[in-house]
Amino acid sequence: MTAERARITVFDTTLRDGEQSPGCSMNRQEKLRLAQQLDRLGVDVIEAGFPIASDGDFESVKAIASVVRRPIIAGLARACRPDIERAWEALKDAARPRIHVFLATSDIHLQYKLRITRDQCVAQAADAIRFAKSLCEDVEFSPEDATRTEPEFLCRVLEAVVEAGATTLNIPDTVGYTVPAEFGDLITTIRQRVKGIENVVISAHCHNDLGMAVANALAAVAAGARQVECTINGIGERAGNASLEEIVMAMRVRPDRFAYETGVVGEQIFAASQMLSEITGVPVQPNKAITGRNAFAHEAGIHQDGVLKNPLTYEIMTPQSVGVPDSKLVLGKHSGRHALGIRCEQLGYQFDRRALDDIYRRFVRLADKIKHVEDHHLLELIRDTHKPSGSATPLIEKIVPPQAAVVNAPAVTPESAPEPTKPFPVGPQTNAFGVPLPGHGDSHHEQTQQEDYLWGV
Numbered sequence: 001m002t003a004e005r006a007r008i009t010v011f012d013t014t015l016r017d018g019e020q021s022p023g024c025s026m027n028r029q030e031k032l033r034l035a036q037q038l039d040r041l042g043v044d045v046i047e048a049g050f051p052i053a054s055d056g057d058f059e060s061v062k063a064i065a066s067v068v069r070r071p072i073i074a075g076l077a078r079a080c081r082p083d084i085e086r087a088w089e090a091l092k093d094a095a096r097p098r099i100h101v102f103l104a105t106s107d108i109h110l111q112y113k114l115r116i117t118r119d120q121c122v123a124q125a126a127d128a129i130r131f132a133k134s135l136c137e138d139v140e141f142s143p144e145d146a147t148r149t150e151p152e153f154l155c156r157v158l159e160a161v162v163e164a165g166a167t168t169l170n171i172p173d174t175v176g177y178t179v180p181a182e183f184g185d186l187i188t189t190i191r192q193r194v195k196g197i198e199n200v201v202i203s204a205h206c207h208n209d210l211g212m213a214v215a216n217a218l219a220a221v222a223a224g225a226r227q228v229e230c231t232i233n234g235i236g237e238r239a240g241n242a243s244l245e246e247i248v249m250a251m252r253v254r255p256d257r258f259a260y261e262t263g264v265v266g267e268q269i270f271a272a273s274q275m276l277s278e279i280t281g282v283p284v285q286p287n288k289a290i291t292g293r294n295a296f297a298h299e300a301g302i303h304q305d306g307v308l309k310n311p312l313t314y315e316i317m318t319p320q321s322v323g324v325p326d327s328k329l330v331l332g333k334h335s336g337r338h339a340l341g342i343r344c345e346q347l348g349y350q351f352d353r354r355a356l357d358d359i360y361r362r363f364v365r366l367a368d369k370i371k372h373v374e375d376h377h378l379l380e381l382i383r384d385t386h387k388p389s390g391s392a393t394p395l396i397e398k399i400v401p402p403q404a405a406v407v408n409a410p411a412v413t414p415e416s417a418p419e420p421t422k423p424f425p426v427g428p429q430t431n432a433f434g435v436p437l438p439g440h441g442d443s444h445h446e447q448t449q450q451e452d453y454l455w456g457v
């Protein structure tokens, strides 16, 4: 009875389309960090940027291509030589490079934006693909604004690029205009009419202007698309892109309707979402499906009661299946370094031993002060500890080894700490969390106690 489940390629464009959305720009280090998390998440393709757009974008794509080796690394290019050359320059050291070329095909874009005829459009697309193919085996083509392109003409362009060597045909609903049944029909039309289509992968790239990006992407898959382009938290131009976590979990929770598989590691979803939000400073909408903080919160008494008796009464998936940390696990000062390390990982941070020690010292002081350390406290603590600065492990306060602190207690003064961005109530002799700094008050007692927890795990 078990039918073969088709494997869907997950193409993540958080670092390209997502990064283009207001307030979501990221620097090279941040992009690299997120790319490594996307790798852990198990996406198949990472679109790392648009190399000709800026030197920063170019360097980011190059850095990701050289460090992240498992997934395909894609770079975007307009359908012209300089763009494609620049993309290739950034990608050529990747283990699995892909050049992604796009050219608008709708009449409104051809007339008003590109000022070219349909014939010129076909020729330019095919030329660009031929050139990209001369550099890179893996070439994707996107007819921008495909959903507002006359289908007959769309098929003509697609046929030309398939003949020129494209290996993936991405169908973008650039303006978020289509609806599921219509988009599914378009994919079916393409499969029926484009010569050579059976040798290439059809992809869907949906925007959420009408709130249907995920539904449209799933409709495309049902009609035969085998790649979905999506972003973490659904970030992206305007109303955003189709959300990776929603597509993946729809397939997992409803295999009866969506008999497909992806390589995504569900348990890494929450960490990826948190990391993105932390890097960009853009919070996740609280009721956002899968990754919002209320997605698994049961406020109503009758729901709480049901969930405690059997989670399936109100939960269609468990928080653990998407990596949401068990909310019953509260970190306090008796939590060990191991537990802290695990929680940090769940929140999207992996630290080496030295960095974790550093975090742990601060955590113990904080726990001493506020008893229960919640995720937002921990995230702020991590952020404060890893504020960008010249040094590899910047510190907001100098951590003095316990013995030294005992001897030098009165003389120790904190390094001038930068102002916290979102401070807890801060007294004159406390750090960002209101925890007394070394050299003040009963620091002797604190330091002694701290030592016990520091190495006791």
Ligand SMILES: [Zn+2]
Binding pocket: 017, 172, 174, 205, 207, 236, 237, 241
């Ligand atoms: Zn897009």
